[in-house]
Amino acid sequence: MNWTLAARAAKMNPSVIREILKVTERPGIISFAGGLPSPLTFPVAEFQAACARVLTSDGAGALQYAASEGYGPLREQVAAQLPWKVSPSQVLITTGSQQGLDLVAKVMIDPGSRVLVETPTYLGALQAFSPMEPDVVGVESDDEGVSAEDLARRAGEGAGRARFAYLLPNFQNPTGRTMSEARRAAVVEAAARVGLPLLEDNPYGELWFDAPPPPPLTARHPEGSLYLGSFSKVLAPGLRLGFLVAPPALYPKLLQAKQAADLHTPGFNQRMVAEVMKDGFLDRHVPTIRALYKSQRDAMLAALSREMAGLDVTWNVPVGGMFLWARLPQGVDSAQLLLEAVERNVAFVPGAAFYAQGADPRTIRLSFVTSTVAQIDTGIAELARTLREHVSRRT
Ligand SMILES: Cc1ncc(COP(=O)(O)O)c(C=O)c1O
Structure with missing residues (x-):
């Protein structure tokens, strides 16, 4: 059969990271490549108990079709926990925050529309935006995220004005960096001044x-921003539960896009999460995730200092989240190094995949949350050995 595909299908590419993950799932490999939360943090027993309660109290309701906006009590819980005044009527429960990115892309991007992103940015967002054929423009960024001046400069005007800027202020994926208070104030001032809508993505904010x-x-x-949140990193990603907070003017269109996509987010999962959270469970649970991830970050920082000594490698110190960002010595291509590292049973993600333009081939993303301290020690030592050999072969 000769299938004729829509032109937009050509814009859908396999995630480079998912392709890398296939290699790194090989037994015995120490992988710093994944973007997965630690399975040690999943509250399995609480879900087991909540599942029984949901089915006992209103099993039929939980298994029926439901409202596209989401489960009322969950929308209320989401609105109540956000640190600004949000009405539950502005909350749209999504099938992961990834779906929020897809819905916003469908509603806000025409072919050729300008969309501003950080340098580098979350690859999954680039994947969600690209079928809508935007002109994605990378904004100059430093250790605190986007430059407010460059954001305003690249916002464009009139019909060419950017549809939105996609920003990740907390423990960003891929770099782990965080926007300071001063930078946030400057970014918001610049966006409001030039009339640039913001799309804020915050799946890691609680993991400080x-x-x-x-x-x-x-x-x-709030009137100029869309906000995406997620239960993936504080409860479990397999639930596929996230949320979008939209100003009243935009909500109906996003809701229509949601209806067309999947009618609604699974009601059973929404009720389970509402049930798990109802007695302040997150206030007890999230601190345990923070403590675990902090100890793993510390182990990775210590291992890097120990093992990379004398090599011209630099890295940041993330103050939350799951990722650390490092830059390899001049002339080293991290994609090439990955092939050699995998031979030694250690993996990371080459940073180039995360750039809209002007990729830096020396960069790498290291996740510190799915490896034990012993694995971090061994993996970073192997990585340093691989790099030393790589560099010495070139000189
Ligand atoms: C920055 C960012 N946004 C969105 C997502 C999607 O998360 P989910 O769809 O599981 O809520 C991820 C997942 O890793 C992410 O890192």
Whole structure:
């Protein structure tokens, strides 16, 4: 059969990361490549108990079709836990925050529309946007995220004005970086001044190590922002539960897009999460995730300092989340190094995949949350050995 595909299908590409993950799922490999939360943090017993309660109290309701907006009590819980005034009527429960990215892309992007992103940015967002054929423009960014001046400069004007800027202020994927209070204020001021809508994505915000991050961008500018949240990193990603908070003017269109996509997010999962959360469970549970991830970050920082000594490698110190960002010595291509590292049973993600333009081939993303401290020690030592050999072969 000769299938004729829509032109947009050509814009759908396999995630480079998912392809890499296939290799790294080989037994025996120490993988810093994944973007998965630690399975040690999944509250299995609580879900088991909640499942029984949901089915006993209203099993038929939980198994029936339901409202596209989401399960009322869950929308209320979401609205109540956000640090600015949100009505539950502004909350759309999505099938993961990834679906929020897809819905916003469908509603806001025409072919050729300008969309601003951080440098680098979350690959899954680039994947969600690209079938809508935007002109994705990377904004200059440093250790605190986007430059407010460059954001305003690249916002465009009139019909060419960017449809939105996609920003990740907390423990960003891929770099782990966080926007300071001053940067947030400057970004919001610049966006409001030039009339640039913001799409804020915050799946990692609760995973801080020593102090909570400054309030979200949306809290400062709710009428000009869309906000995405997720239960994937604080409860479990397999639930596929996230949420979108939209200003009243935009909500109906996003809801129509949601209806067309999948009618509604699984009602059973929504009720289970509402049930698990109802007695302040997250206030007890999330601190245990923070403590675990902090100890793993510390182990990775210590291993890097120990093993990379004398090699011209730099890295940041993320203050929350799951990822650390490193830069390899001049002239090293991290995609090439990965092939050699996998031979030694250690894997990471080459940073180039995360750039809209002007990729830096020396960068790598390291996840510190799915390996034990012993694996982190061994894996970073192997990585350093691989790099030393790679560099010495080139000189
Ligand atoms: C920045 C960012 N946004 C969105 C997502 C999607 O998360 P989910 O669909 O599981 O809520 C991820 C997943 O890793 C992410 O890192």
